[in-house]
Amino acid sequence: MAPRRAEEFPLKRVAALGCRLPSRLPAGEILTDITGNLWRLGNSIGCGGFGDVYLASNDIHKSVGQNTKYVIKIEPHNNGPLFVEMNFYIRAARKQMIDEWCKIQNLRQVGIPSYEGSGSHIYKNERYRFLVIPRYGQDVGKLFISNGRKLSKKLINSLAVQMLYALEYIHSKGYAHSDVKGSNILLKKNYDYSSELEKTRAFLVDYGLAYRFRTSNGAHKPFFHDERRAHEGTLEFTSRDAHHGTHSRRGDLETLGYNLLQWLCGKLPWEDDNGGLSPSANPDEIHDKKENYLLDVDSFMKACFQDKKPPENITNYMKYITNLKFESEPDYAYLRSLFRQDMSFESLFGKRKSFANENSAAIEKRNNRPNLRERKPCKPLNREIRITRNTPSSVEQDKEIDDFRWEEVLARHPDRLAKISAQPPSSPLTPPPSPPPPTLPTYAMLAVLQRMKERQTGLVRQRTNSKSSDNELKAKWMTPAMEEVALLRKKNQEQLDNNVNETKRLTRSRVAQLKRKRPSSGKQQESKNISNPNAFSCCAA
The missing domain is CATH 1.10.510.10 (Transferase(Phosphotransferase) domain 1)
Known part of the structure; x- marks a missing residue:
């Protein structure tokens, strides 16, 4: 269940479920934020279910008084709410962001505290997270x-x-x-x-x-x-x-x-x-x-x-x-x-140009004022008439409205038609479409491809060294250009083998000479070799 309001328990420190409260930090402790700015702690002025709030000053050489301009929220590093709050201030509540939005809205100020600083601090071997914001009055x-x-x-x-x-x-x-x-x-x-x-x-x-x-x-x-x-x-x-x-x-x-x-x-x-x-x-x-x-x-x-x-x-x-x-x-x-x-x-x-909108009654009062200058109708641009509330009506215009056709309008604006999204409207219960995959492989994908390449390369080397006659193993990672080069090498090797065989071709005299050199016990083997001339070529080699 949600924690109770802090004003109902002004003295008792009660930690929220699953969290622990930090130890009290002494007044005068110096904290350094992520930008290197130094902050001096004052007395504690409040506590919640996740941490404590202290007075703070950016003047570290003086003790922190009651009229200081800043406060610091401190929580143990394992607690989550202050981490979420710090991320919000850093992403959305910097002073420059607030000033730009107020300028667009024509406001002097909006009720959002500005981000002043944040960081981590170690006290008695415990790590704390802190956030610096302006100080305000009663809630x-x-x-x-x-x-x-x-x-x-x-x-x-x-x-x-x-x-x-x-x-x-x-x-x-x-x-x-x-x-x-x-x-x-x-x-x-x-x-x-x-x-x-x-x-x-x-x-x-x-x-x-x-x-x-x-x-x-x-x-x-x-x-x-x-x-x-x-x-x-x-x-x-x-x-x-x-x-x-x-x-x-x-x-x-x-x-x-x-x-x-x-x-x-x-x-x-x-x-x-x-x-x-x-x-x-x-x-x-x-x-x-x-x-x-x-x-x-x-x-x-x-x-x-x-x-x-x-x-x-x-x-x-x-x-x-x-x-x-x-x-x-x-x-x-x-x-x-x-x-x-x-x-x-x-x-x-501060003064604004107008506080009214379409749903407020201020527009009716403005339209009833007699001293306002009458607005003239807009002039035709690119043969298209922009119709406003002050554009005079005529019989020709009424006739054009009766003869209005969407085909002519769409044919007149092909570029606008191309901008219309063809996707069906998403249901409020369906998740948003996932972003497209990256065009380049990630580092993890490159590592997987490298491991696949190493496996294939090792397999080729293993089969090449095993005296196998199957030299036609094609690695999966080979590109078409690499396959062409391998095919040319194979043809050249075959042609070279044929040339060697032709130079060592057996003649009748050579066969007779080999018969005289071999003993009688090997006649059966010689007859087999004679029937297979390639065998002699292997022996000659």
């Missing part, structure tokens, strides 16, 4: 509990918009967070619960369960029930897909929706009266409750808000998630527009 989970398990609507709207930006960035890099919850959302500063709190920036942290939902060739991984990762995450907020052991973009959005409902209502329908779940809660039962509730979103909203009227934005949000397919890309702009009511986000994100 939303503690703020939720300290405020009587309730947050204001303005703060919830602000957090929803900021987390949707953060999730959009993570998903653009091919990752799913898989564990969105209040204790993993940190505020920029330690504000008191006041009107300034809604303007504070929030950052999504803890990527120990980050999941790559795209393959190396860019294809989306299909839906697959994986018992090893089933019910992964925090059980209260685990998405229905995560209960099956698979993760996607819609799973992160569903998990965020559960958090929003908890902040609005105080607890979820499957939680206990005081909130949270008991340690003996059955993950399969929680999964069944979520499936049944989301079959009818309206009844789900009634179970959450009971006698109160549910907000329209959260209802539309959950309806959108339930209708979203597993591999579909969400409309983040539409989802953000649901929570932008009565909010001023220029102080958070």
Whole structure:
């Protein structure tokens, strides 16, 4: 089962199942990351089921104060979550990557911590893995509990918009967070619960369960029930897909929706009266409750808000998630527009060109403004008229539409037709196509070919040295050119043997001479040799 929230056990260090907690490192310990930068440890400020969190500074000559800008997460080298988190930061959360994405989105900042450093450290003959990230303030989970398990609507709207930006960035890099919850959302500063709190920036942290939902060739991984990762995450907020052991973009959005409902209502329908779940809660039962509730979103909203009227934005949000397919890309702009009511986000994100999209009401207001310049229809280009909403209609155009034929259009654009993929659409339950085999042999293939060649060569030598008359053994590795050369050598050898036999050809006088030299006991053998002249030639040789 998923570990409980850290704020519920502030003093007791409990290791997660299958993991062990590291030993406490002393303040002042110097760590060296993979780029050679030095970091000085401060006091421990938190712990989880896999490791500890320390204050840190890049100035190793001074003691680490409480106002330092960095923290370091440390885990034993055998634990896995920090290894996964380090890979996510290195692959997807470098400062340059975040800045480029914000520039494209016309934002000043997005709620993703930047990668500062990572590496390994040995302390008392034990090996540890560490990760350096910026330091932030209080997490939303503690703020939720300290405020009587309730947050204001303005703060919830602000957090929803900021987390949707953060999730959009993570998903653009091919990752799913898989564990969105209040204790993993940190505020920029330690504000008191006041009107300034809604303007504070929030950052999504803890990527120990980050999941790559795209393959190396860019294809989306299909839906697959994986018992090893089933019910992964925090059980209260685990998405229905995560209960099956698979993760996607819609799973992160569903998990965020559960958090929003908890902040609005105080607890979820499957939680206990005081909130949270008991340690003996059955993950399969929680999964069944979520499936049944989301079959009818309206009844789900009634179970959450009971006698109160549910907000329209959260209802539309959950309806959108339930209708979203597993591999579909969400409309983040539409989802953000649901929570932008009565909010001023220029102080958070900077000015944007437009926050609206096709699903928002801002376009209708823009079209009703009388001072906007009328757009002229596009001019014909390459004898093709581009039809826009402002293009004047005429009888000739209507006639052309009636006489429209696909054959003429396709005949006019053969290059476009060639670009249409002839492959059938893949089923969401079928795996993506495997990449084509390499054009050149690999080192392993070359080694196998070399061993085959050596075996064949050794076999040829063995048969050649065994005085066998079979010299026509052809190795499997011989090329056609090599076979031609071997055939020419064989013909030359045969011709040379014939010439030698002709020079040593037996005559009558030579036969008589040989008879006189041999004893009488060998007459029978001589008669055989006479009948076979080649035998004499062999003897003469």
